[in-house]
Amino acid sequence: MNKLPINVDAPEERTTLFADIILPVPIPKLFTYRVPQELNETIAEGYRVIVQFGKKKILTGVVGKVHVQPPKEYEAKYVLEVLDDRPVISPVQIKLFHWIAAYYICTIGEVxxxxxxxxxxxxxxxxxxxxxxxxxxxxxxxxxxxxxxLLRALGNNSSLTYDEAAEVLQQKSIYHTLKSLIQKEVVLLYEEVQAKYKPKKVNKVRLSEEYVQDEHILEQLFSTLEKKPKQVEILLKYLQEVPVYHDQQANISGLEKQSFYQAGLSKSSLNTLIKNKVFHEFEEIVSRFGKLDPLNPQEIVLSPEQTATRDEILNQFLEKDIVLLHGITGSGKTEIYIDLIKNTLENGAQVLYLLPEIALTTQIVKRLQKIFGDQMGIYHSKYSDNERVEVWDGVINGQYSFVVGVRSSIFLPFDNLGLIIVDEEHEPSYKQFDPAPRYHARDLALVLANMHHAKTLLGSATPSVESFFLAKKGKYGFVNLNKRYGESTLPEISIVDVLRERKKKLMREDFSSALVSAINDSLATGNQAIIFQNRRGYAPYIACHECNWIPKCESCAVSLTYHMYRNELRCHYCGYREKPHSACPACGSTKLNTVGFGTEKLEEDLKLIFPEAKVRRMDLDTTRSKYSYQNIIEEFEAGDIDILVGTQMVSKGLDFKSVNLVGILDVDRLLHFPDFRAAERTFQLVTQVSGRAGRRKEKGKVIIQTSNVDEPILSMITKSAYSKFFDLEILERKNFSYPPFTRLIKITVKNPDKKVCYSGTDMLLNLLREKLGSSRVRGPIEPIIGKIRNLFLMELLIKIERDKVNLNTAKNFIRTSCDEILTERRLKGTKITIDVDPY
Structure with a gap:
């Protein structure tokens, strides 16, 4: 090969590169850093880098762009280090991050x-x-x-952590000693940057090569160890587990040391064999999820109705990128999803299957794992940091072409998405409230699918009003599945008047006579019941019988909820806790009564009414640990629980063959909640939880307790009349300018001083109305909870018509107006949050 002549006198041309870095800080721009010459070949878009931010901070950032233009406003600092040998963020993700920051009025760093x-x-x-x-x-x-x-200890070590130094001095605090040494200038403090992710490693052993190559040498070894039976046992265990002479490759993989200990074999004998070089010890990086091969790789058999629905979805996908599947509860939507997932994977594309809650993933994941095995990744907040990194890396390296996850899985680094399924698309759990970005995963799924030129399937038995509206307009494809799978039928729904029952003194605690009788019948026939109450804790609050004093949170304008199990009063907004009072602090009376009921009280009452029944509770308090959802669901599935009491967790897509009864309590509180979506949420929640009953041959029963039996929406629920409900609801939305006819933006102003909070809100109101007009900017109003974590709150609501206003221009104006308010000196300490599509 001919080489170009080199002119040794000519100076080498070296390009100076600059990188725009996305930093995880709430500042609305990217920062430009200079790339050291030695990193020119190893830096690119999507790589993680370490940079200095400010005087002391060291941050992990992501390269958004590499170019040759130095910044004009400041002198660029150097990139300190590139952390990856491949991008961890794809170009599509960076594009998505920018879109999210613009749409949800936040910074790309927050994203x-x-x-x-x-x-x-x-x-x-x-x-x-x-x-x-x-x-x-x-x-x-x-x-x-x-x-x-301490100085002598530092002389024997290159450096010490604070904790190590405290251990040397044998005291908890070394602040004064350290401060004195720093003032004397004999020690220095510095920051050591460490990666948080650590791969899982196991200690293994393999038989040394000489024993594998020649059986005679191994026989001689056994003879040598004749008088050392514990070492012989270890050798026999290894040969039993690892067939070295049938498959020499098996020896390379070796055997975990832990397997010897689990078999009760001697740890010291194994270490002796390693020391004598009979075994070679090594470490191996393994997956935290273990090995899982498909257990049920056969084809999913669809019913004629499911097959027709699947074919109609595929036909709709020929013309539309988004299809809404309206399938009643128990219609077998999951089988259709599985068929579509298999088809997409066979075509070489990736699939994301979104679920609203971890509770849902437990049962569905078990089923999907039997079909897809190691091809499927799972991603949700109950996983550890290290587990989530392994799924992230698994998507990048192609290990996981199919991921099931909750809303955060929308951020995974897909590079070839073919299909996104958003199950229970109506669920409010898809909305992120804090911190920013306050995104909606369903809406982001549509944007992400568009960026990948992929298809999106939205599925629900009770679609959101917006999705159904867009389907009726023809923007989305629409497919209806209105027959339950197999021989199951929709449950019989009864409405019980609790006012009438109380007058006749038929109530047992908070349970109507009809519900108590139905639970008795369910237990007598060996079936199970679900009791739904969308409020956790024992009671909403405690009140003094004499003066009506109610214990309140010290930091929030809200009463404390009583939790009997822990014997404490707790704030569900800031976490403040205190022990219940034995007497009223206001009047001294000892007549302190619980008011209302939550899941904890219902659990206790059911145990008293049905002492032979096994009663469990599933709410946020009982499902905090990693596998608590899974354990409760498995117990219920195995028949170890007769009555399951729960919040909305029990309403979401769970399928139990023996549940023939669902009781719904306190539906009035749901219906009269001050929110324009109250009717929609009530219809969805009650319909969904009702759908847990009678999912096999036996017809299920649902009992709804209410104080207003003439409420029209309850009649629609009993008749499964979603279309009728939609027609009434869409008229209300149009008359009062609510979505889908407008876009809403909620602005919350917060300050420790109530007057300053009100003053700042009024200033912002006037500023926004100057350009947007008074009809579009509503408020200010104090929210239901007007004080949280010692901050007073006031809200403004902006309604923007979809067709009359340039949304991007309006959002930029809103952002600059909020920034202007925050610069006011007299409003010091004010915080402003902006929530786009807040409800």
Whole structure:
């Protein structure tokens, strides 16, 4: 090969590169850093880098763009290090991050902070070292005994952490000692940057090569160990588990040391064999999810109705990118999803299957794992940081072409999405409220699918009003599945008047006679019941019988909820807790009564009414640990629970063959909640939880307790009349300018001082009305909870017509108006949150 002649006198041309870095800080722009020459070949868009931000902070950022233009406003600092040998963020993701920041009026740094798993961020740890420029032995300084001990320890180590130094001095706080040494300039503090993600490693052993190559040598080894039976047992265990002579490759994989210990074999004998080089010890990086092969790889058999529905969805996809599947509860939507997923994977594309809650993933995931095995990844907040990083990496390297997850899985680094399924698309759980970005995963799924030129299937038995409206307009494709799968039928729904029951003294605690009788019948026939109450805790609050005093949170304008199990009063907004009072602090009376009921009280009452029944509760309090959802669901599925009491967790897509009764309590509180979606949410929630009953041959029963039996929406629920409900609801929305006819933006102003909060809100109101007009900017109003975590709150609601106003221009104006308010000195301490599509 001919080479070009080199002119040794010519200076080497070296390009200076600059990188725009996305940093996880709430600042509305990217920062430009200079790339050191030695990193020119190793830096590119989507790589993680370490940079200095400000004087002391070291941050993990992501390269958004590489170019040759230096910044004009400031001198660029250098990129300190590139962390990856391949991009961890795809170009499509970066495009999505920019879209989210613009649409939800937040910063791209806030998007990155939520999108990137914590395990891919870096942590920094303070370390102490000797000052190399001032050797302490040469200094004519008097050191205390503790200072002398610490200096000697630092002399024997290159550096120590704060905790290690505290251990050396055998005291909890070393602040004063450390401060004194820093003032004497003999020690230095510095930040050590560490990666949070650590791969899982197992210690393994393999038989040394000489014993594998020649059986005679192994026989001689057994003879040598004749008088050492414990070592012989270990050798036999290894040969039993690893067929080295039938498959020499098996020896390379070896056997985990833990398997010997689990078999009760001697740890010291194994270590002796390793020391004598009979075994070779090594570490291996393994998946935290273990090996899972498909257990049921056969084809899913669809019913004629399901097949027709699947074919209609595929036909709709020929013309539309988005299809809404309106399938009643128990119609077998999951089988259709599985068929579409298999078809997409066979065509070489990726699939994302979104579910609203972790509770839903437990049962569906078990089913999907039997079909897709290791091809499927699972992604949700109950997973550890390290587990989430492994799924993230698995998507990048192609291990997972199919992911099931909750809303955060929308941020995974897909590069070839073919299909996104949004199951229970109506669910409010898809909405992120805090921190920013306050996104809706269903809406982001549509944007992400569009960027990948993929298809989106929205599925629900009770679609959101917006999705059904767009389907009726023809913007979305629409497919209806109105027959239950197999031989199951929709449950019989009864409405019970609790006012009438109370007058006749037929109620047992908070249960009507009809519901108690139905539970008795269910238990007698060996069936199970679900009791739904969308409020956790024992009682909403405690009140004094004499003066009506109610214990309130110290930091929030809300009463404390009583939790009997822990015997405490708790704020569900800030977490404040206190022990219940034995007497009223206001009047001294000991007549303190619980008011209302939550899941905890219902659980206790059911145990008293049905002492032979096994009663369990499923709410936020009982499902905090990683596998608590799974354990409760498995117990219920196995028949170890007779009555399951729960919040909306029990309403979401769970399928139990023995549930023939659902009781719904306190439906009036749902219906009269001050929210324009109250009717919609009530219809969805009651319909969904009703759908848990009678999902096999036996017809199920649903009992709804209410104080207003003439409420029209309850009649529509009993008749499964979604279309009739939609027709009434859409007229209300149009008359009062609510979505889907407008876009809503809620602005919340917060300040520790109530007057300052009100003043700032009024200033912002006037500023916004100048350009947007008074008809579009409503408020200010104090929210239902007017104080949270010692901050007073006031809200403004902006309604923007879909066709009359340029949305991007309006949002930019809203952002600059809020920024202007925050610069006012007299409004010091004010915080403003902007929530686009808030409800």
């Amino acid at each position: 990155l902070n939520v999108a990137l798993p914590s395990g891919l961020k870096l942590s920094s740890q303070s370390r102490i070292q000797l000052n190399p420029e001032r050797p302490w032995e040469d200094e004519e300084i008097d050191f205390s005994e503790k200072e002398f001990v």
